[in-house]
Amino acid sequence: MAEVFQDGWAWWVIALAIGVPVLLVALTELIGSLTRRGNPIARPLRMLRNWVVPAGALLALLAFAIQSPADQVWVRVVATVFGFLVILLVLSSFNVALFANAEPGSWRDRIPTIFVEIARLALVVVGLALLFSWVWEADVGGLITALGVTSIVIGLALQNAVGGVISGLLLLFEQPFKIGDWLDAAGVKGRVVEVNWRAVHIETGSGIQIVPNSTLSGASFTNMSEPEGPYSATAEVTFATDDPPHEVMALLIDVADAVPMRLPEQHATAAYSGNGKYRVSIPVAGPADASRALSVYLSWLWYGARRRGFALDGDATDPLAEPQRLSEALATIAPTLQLREEDVELLRTSAHLERYGIGEVVLPAGIIPDDVRIVLSGRAVLTLDVDGGRVDFATSEKGEMIGQTALTRERTQAITVAGDILTVVVLPLAAVDELIRSRPRLAREIGESLDLKRQLALDTLAGLGIERSRIVQPGKL
Template sequence: MIDAAFRDGWAWWVIALAVGVPVLLVVLTELINGLRRRNNPMAGPLRLLRNGVIPVGALFALLFFAIQSPAEQVWTRVVATVFGFLLILLVLSAFNVALFANAAPDSWRKRIPSIFVEIARLVLVALGLALLFSWVWGADVGGLFAALGVGSIVIGLALQNAVGGVISGLLLLFEQPFKIGDWLDTGGVKGRVVEVNWRAVHIQTGNSIQIVPNSTLSGASFTNMSAPTGTYSATTTVTFTTDDPPHEVMALLAEIADALPMRLQDERAEVDYIGKGAYEVTIPVNAPAEAQRALSLYLSWLWYASRRRGFALDGDSTDPVAEPARLVEAIERVGPTLHLREEDREEVLATSRLERYGIGETVLRSGIVPDRVMIIVSGRATLALEADGGRIDFGSAEPGDLIGHTALTRERTQALTVASDILTVLSVPLATVDVLIRTRPRLAAEIGEALELKRKLADDALSALGLSRASVSERRATARNPRSLR
């Protein structure tokens, strides 16, 4: 009987399946574990091969070759159908991994939306099953395909408007002219993209979420303000009177723009005079999201700066703090700080003036020799050191405190002074302060003590960060003059 079994061939099939299948499963398990540890996408198709295709294929081989069950028998056909279906899935899965899993980010394969891949896979599975049923069961699938084709045409004509929006959405997803987080300007809507689906694009405008149908975007032009990545410019037009000197106005406009914290550090603002007292200001910022904030802060700072310079922004140079009564009141308020006597008030009144600064505006830059001393009348200022492109706050100045002590010692300022509130200061020329100091030794001593206190506070703040004032000065000098590194 054994000789007959080997002579008929089915015993060899039983032995091959009993030995070969377990060995093959063990080899595939080790291979899958190695691929999984490396996050290789080929682990998926191999797992389907191990868990589905090989066991069902072994069962089919056992039935058809070993037991030699007739091909017309139902169980043989069922197993053949399942085996063919799993084989179709394995081929499609391997094809998907080979074509799309390792696609380059900028290639057409990476840009294809997953819905397109799923639809193509569904169509191929349907075609494969049709051929499989035709081969295994002898089914006539021609009539079924004809019926499906006619039905698809009827449904497409009935739903052409709805389907048109879906197709437009799929085309947008395929082309990918923008992505989540990009800023779009569609002509009527400007904002950041927060969602993209088959039907519409959701745009956050700042006040609300505007839903724009894909058919509208695909049928009209729009601007992706986030592409290409890199510098984006915020632009505004401001107007002064024609009596204001153009070059002085342009210098002021550029100075205020370059001081903005959201300005792109490696780029400078541009100012163009376009005639009749109008100027166009272009401010480089990191992203469209910064544009509105930059323009809002810029225009508010410009209002204060233009009035300090006596320029007529929008045709108006009126500054409420320039009223004589306000100046007299301010001198009365800071009189004890300067140890003023009655005979000194007229001199201070004649040579000094009130100035205002907006929140966040630089009152006194670091690295300059001041030509005046400022006494805070109202508001508050922050004292800081500049290091590595950042700011280290170490103190504050309150009403009655002096700003610009180093004007008296003719030294360069080490600290940066920034307005924390709307700041009003009494600006006193250096010559006037020199006269006061010569007749008031106590004032000179107080100014010296205040200067030493600020230096100590700065040193303490730097020590807490493991820095020194010398290292900060060296870094600042290097940043201003990169050639010193050569």
Template structure:
């Protein structure tokens, strides 16, 4: 017995027989605990338990317990397998420690996984070369030299393609933008919908524009979605030097303040650049609203500038200024307003034709109207502003009057919005007062129309209150 325990292989066998099960049980418990906590090191621990420990035990059994010659093929094979698994374990542990648990926003979190995979492949190749050189006494120097020359030749042949891939990988690593951001490259403007190694796909609204990564990495571009917070769209407008700057600036702000995409709680601003040039800044929720805001603003500004008599883009010509159009409008409203010759002459002197673009506010709520509008063509929606939206409960069609509370000097209870391109004949309050004083029948009709509008408004308010109570009850 003493002679048995005096042999070195005896202690190796005892150590392996006792130690390996203990280590496996310990690693199993540790792996289960890490798995329950969803710790990234759970994977390497399982790999250590399932593969590295058994392979190491086999190598120790062959090389030390059985004292097999080191140059025996099975010993070398076992050493190679154990060394390879050990390399994978070390790399997996570093990957879990450095990248799997990386804090969001750090360089470890931003680095593309392809970089990690390439680095891992290179380290595995180097580790295997060292392992084969040590275990099998292989000469790997020539192999590395051949691979280096081959890599240079392939790189020169594919430098354009490889350059695009490298540019893409650098963009993925730096992350100057992400999916959903809005970019302006100078020639392309839109939302990023895909980023890969070769190119960035940008949705311009009229199609998908594919921009090579090499183009983006070699030129400057603007990320419109950064930094977080309000985004402002800029609109340039030019009038003539005959248009008073302060009145023009007031008009520009008035039109911008009525945009439905305006960021809540923010106000537009305008700068006068001289030479009848202006720049309007419109705060929005994000770049996605910019194109719609600019298009809507410029269309509304065209109508508003004509109503004020300003020459937008140097052209102040208004087709409604033709006297024949005014005569046609007066003939149209004559039955509605019960006009006689004196009344028609009064309208020729004091009234004017105006047009409103789709969505423009004809008469805001809560404001005493300064004129009465007779609808000639188009349709106006009569609505209440409710919780950031509008509840339409009536409409005004050709022949109807808008702004009747001007006669009672009361604020309008509802907002009137052009549902279509709206043409109206605008009558000053003094003109309507004079018509009513000489036409008692007209006063009765206007009074009845006012009562009807008040009743419709009251019914709309009651319906909104009922809807709110039902919603709260749910």
């Protein structure tokens, strides 16, 4: 017995028999605790428990307990496997330490996965070369030299293709843009939908434009989505130099602030550049809304400029301003208002025609109108601004009145919007008051129309389960 312990192998057997199970149990408990907390260190520890410790125990058993010769094949095989597992364990530990808890936006978070994989492959190859050189006494210098020469030859042959890939990897690492950003690059403007090693795919609205990474990396481009914040849709318009600049700028801002795509918390701005030129900026959520916002804005501005009598693009011509058009309009609405010949003559000097584009606000909520409008053509939609959006509840068709609350001196609650291209006859409040005083039947009809719209609003809200208190602008219709 003394000889057994004197040789030392018995101590190795006892140590392995006791130490390995204890170590495995301790690692199991530690891994369970880390897994429950979601700690990434559990992954390399699991590899240590399942592979490295058993392989190391087997190597220790062969080399120290059984005392097999180091040049025996089985010992070398086990040593190679153990060394390879140790290499994988070290690489896994470094990966956890460097990248598992990388802060968003840091260089560790931005580095492409392909870079990590290439570095891991290179380290595995170098580690295996050293391992074979140490365990098997192999001459790996010639192999490394051959691989180096071959790599140079392949690199020269594929330098153009490899250059594009490298450019793509650098773009992925630097991340000057991300999926969903809007770019103006190489004459292409659109939204980034895909980024790979070779090219960037940009959706332009008329198709997918593929821009090589080498083109982007060798030229400047504009990321229209950075910095974060409101994006401005800008337009340059020209009016006649006789139009008062401050009145024109007020019109430009009023129309721009009514555009649905405008950010609620931001307001449009206008600047005068001289010689009748103006620049308007409309804050929108991003480039995706810019083109739609400008389309709506410029169409509404055309109608708004003609209602104000301004010469947009140097042209103030409006067919509605012709006296004959007004005479025809008054003849059309005469039965509705019970007009006599002398009433028509009186209104011809005070009334006028207005036209609104689709979606324009004809009459906002929360005001006391100072005139009354009669629909001549098109359709007006009455809507309530409630929490979460707008609710349509009535329409005003040809021959119907808009802004009856001017007669009762009450604030409007409904918003009147042009549902189609809308043409109205605008009647001064004083003239309509005079008509009502001499025509009790007309006053009764207007009152009934007003009561009907109030009831329609209440019924619509009740049908949708919306309380009246949720209306944004308090008051009566």
